[in-house]
Amino acid sequence: MAIIFKLTTAGRQALGNAAQNGTQARTLVSIGLTATAFTPTEALAAVPNELKRITTIAGDVVAKDTIHVTMRDDSNQTYTVRGLGLYLDNGVLLGTYSQAAVILEKSAPSIFLLSTDLRVLDGSVNISTLQFGETNFINPPATTERQGVVELATAAEVQAGTDDVRAVTPAGLASRTATDVRQGIVELATAAEVQAGTDTARAVTPAGLASRTATDVRQGIVELATPAEVQAGTDTARAVTPAGLVSLTASDVRQGIVELATAAEVQTGTDTARAVTPAGLAQRTATEARTGVMAIATQAEVNAGTVDTKAVTPKKLRAGFAWLLGANGYIAMPTWLGGLIFQWGEFNDDMMYGGISMPIAMPNKIIHASAFGLERSDGFPMHVDAAPDWSYDTATYSKTKIFADSNQGNYFGQEGRWFAIGY
Structure with a gap:
């Protein structure tokens, strides 16, 4: 941080040229020191209570209002310094600075070495024309254009990345990171770290990246398969491109992509290369x-x-079709053939006594029934129409029995056969 340097009236005039329309070059030749704190003014001609004048000085111009001395x-x-003043090559006091606190104390065996920036607030004066004598030990502030002294940056300043005047150490x-x-x-990641894929602080090298190959359990880089490899269908390490996928057409010996058939192609039934969709199949x-x-x-x-x-x-x-083949049996037609039922059987007793029970009941009606047997009196064959089972008690048909009509059953012998049709 630069200290504020007060120019004297004589010093300001010494910097001006003879025409008083510009500046002229002047050289700083000495610096006067004092242990007395004083108030710098424009009227001063010498440093108050000056105890020593130093001629071993050096410096450089930092800006038109700032010099490094x-x-x-x-x-x-041995002495104490609370104020100082700069003298020009013509003996004129250029300006002064002082403060109540001690600026510097020198002991006998020590070396007095003070390096500071002096700045003037008088904007009308350009001190950039000042020159210095011995300059082999100056320590001006470092800039991007000039070497100089510089403060070291802290780790926090290095990480913030906004300071442009401090220097970075190896530790900083x-x-x-x-x-x-x-x-x-x-830090560079190892091949194992690249393959693990969990490290979030290391960088991947091209060689490490090449080791990160894709597998069925890990994402990674992959080589593209040729159409021949796609069609072979055996490579488990290469990736299929759109062009390669198009080459994998389905056939009767290979799985692959296939074009969908139109409804007309499905109905024609001659295309052997296209696939049928559910909608096409429905057509x-x-x-x-x-x-x-x-x-x-x-x-x-x-039935209709x-x-x-x-x-x-x-x-x-x-539906409704059934049969029983035997001495007593039936054939039941399906419902779509009208549901007709044909039944037959044998009897060995008079038909009048309890009637003849059919193997199954007629669901709706007995249409016709006949009985065949031998006449009781002379043994001649006898045929009579039979009637559905009639219940004299309830005056209804049970649809399960038949008997000889008009008591003709009394004329049958012990054996005979019957036949019935119904539905």
Whole structure:
């Protein structure tokens, strides 16, 4: 930080040229020291109570209002400094500075060495023309254009990255690590760390990246497969490109991509390279001239017999159809054939006594029944129509028995046969 230097009237005039329309070059030749604190004024002609004048000075111009001055005294004198003044080569006091606190104390065996920036607040005076004598030990502040003294930056200042006047040490540089919000130095990751994929602080090298190959359990880099490799379908380490995928067309010996068939192509049934969608399959309905999909007919539709676009299942085809083949048996037609039932059997007793029980009941009605046997009196064959089982108690038909009409059963012998039709 520069101290404020007060110019004297004589010093300001000494910097001006003869025409008083500019400045002229002047050389600082000495610095007067005092142990007395004083008030710098423009009227001063000498440093109050000056105790020593130093001629071993050096310096440099930092700006038109700031100079950097270094002074040295390696004598064995002892003194205290609270003020100082700069003298020009013509003996004129250029300006002064003083403060109540001690600026510097010198002991006998020590070397007095003071380096500071002096700044003047008088904007009308340009002190950049000042020159110095001995300059081999000056310590001006360092800039991007000039070497000089510089303060070392702290680790926090290095990490903040905003200070442009302090210097970075190796330790400070080591603290400037890179993060996801800050640029900085970074350690290189090993191949194992790259493959693990969990380290968030190290950088990946090209060699490390090359080791991060993709597997079925890890993301990574992958080599592209050729069309031949895609079609072979055996490589487990390379990736398929769109062009390679297009080359993998499906065939009857290889899985692959396939174009969808139109409804017309599905109905034609000649294309061997395209795939059928559910919607396309639904269009391939069965007709008398082509195979295809078909809905299942309901039992009512099977019974009605008018629908010509649906299929009949075995269950519905047989609905109501049953049989029993034997001496006493029946054949029951399916419902779509009217549900007719044909029954037959043998009897070995008079038909009048309890009637003849059929193997199964007629669900709706006995249409006709006949009995065949031998006449009791002479043994001649005899045929009579039989009637449904009539219940004299309830005046109803049970649909399970038949008997000879008009008491003709009394004329039958012990054996005979019967036949009945119903539904």
